[in-house]
Amino acid sequence: MWMYLGLLAALFLGIHNLCKKHAVQNNETYTVLLGTLVAGFLMLLPVFLGSWYLPETMQEWHLFVQPLSPSDHGFILIKSAIMATSWVLAYQALKHLPITIVTPIRSAGPFFTFIGALLIYQERPNVAQWTGFFLIIISVFLYSRIGKKEGIHFKSNKWIYAIVAATFLGASSGLYDKFLIQNLTLTPSTLQFWFCTYTMLIILVIVLYKRRKSEAVRKGFSWRWSIPLVGILLQLADYFYFRALQDPEALIMLLSAIKRSQILIAVLLGGILFKEQNKRKKLVPLFGILAGVFLILYS
Structure with a gap:
């Protein structure tokens, strides 16, 4: 069940990435990120x-936000700090790079x-799983070669380093999620609500600081319908992801790889909607990544 x-x-997540690209294009990324978090918070507030007021009903619906100790709040705050940093880097990179380059690099997250x-968790892969992960890494390297034809040189482009760092932090957060869900026995809705709340407050501080220091930040933001949609889609994705992690048999390495099947939506539809270059050439490493995911999923 956890695989489904x-x-x-x-x-x-695949639809979320397309909306995110629309939201940040030629827009002020910090304020966009804050807007998506506010939308997610407003979506989760009725659950909280x-x-x-209706704890039994919310438990029946698997939407219960449980009371937490101060130490539990501290653990969630750590996750919020990790993901706030990851999102700031990822949003900045997405603003300056094609989605068909960003998404495959993000697909290397399962390797981390x-x-x-x-x-950490002593999960033991078999030969097929090893093969699948190396297929993903080789395919990402092929994307780097294609990216040079679009004027994106991986060694000198700072946004490439930003998206790699964001990917590493995101993977670290994924490992941390298993600890929060299985070791601390947090319900998905509990983790979602407080994580969203703390991350929103962190980004709010960044936005207020940036708006005070930079006129471009104050005047560079334009409202788009995709901004709240990004927040809503992310909360839906996180809910099913955290529900999957509740299963004691769930393997975080496989679940992380399964989530990367989102690239099929991002690369195919994203390349068409945003009219990006070399779409056909990007299909080759795309199928390499999908083959890697397939091997992991069915090994």
């Missing part, structure tokens, strides 16, 4: 209030998760 929940998360799962 992971596929649902991937579906919403319902857990106070794979290493962490080996070292």
Whole structure:
């Protein structure tokens, strides 16, 4: 069951990435990120209030936000700091790079998760899973060669380093999620609500600081319908992802790889909607990544 929940998360993440590209294009990224978090918070607020006044009903619906100790709040705050940094880097990179380059680099996230799962959770892969992960990494390298034809030189472009760092931090957060869900036994809605709340406050501080220091930040933001949609789609994806992690049999290395099937939506539809270059050539490494995901999923 957890694999199907992971596929649902991937579906919403794929659509989320397309909306995110629309939201940040020629727009002020910090304020866009804050807007998506506010939309997610408003979506989760009725769940939090319902857990106070109708706890039994919310438990039946698997939407209960449980009471937390100060140490639990501290653990969630750590996750919020990690992801706030990752999102700031990712949004800036997405603003300056084609989605058909950003998304495949982000697809290397399962490799970082794979290493962490080996070292931290003692998950043991078989030969097919090893093959799948190396297929993903080789395919990402092929994307770097295609990116040079679009004037994107991976060694000298700072936004490439930004998206790589964002990917590493995101993978670290994914490993941390398993600890929060399985070791601390947080419900998905609990983690979602407080994570969204703390991350929103962190980004709010950044936006206020940036708006005070830079006129471009104050005047560079334009409202778009895709901004709240990004926040809503992300919360839907996170819900199914956290539900999948509740299963004691769920392997974080495989779940992380399953989520990367979102690139099918981002690369194919994104290349068409945003009229990006070399779409056909990008299909070759795309199928390499999908083959890697397939090997991991069915090994």
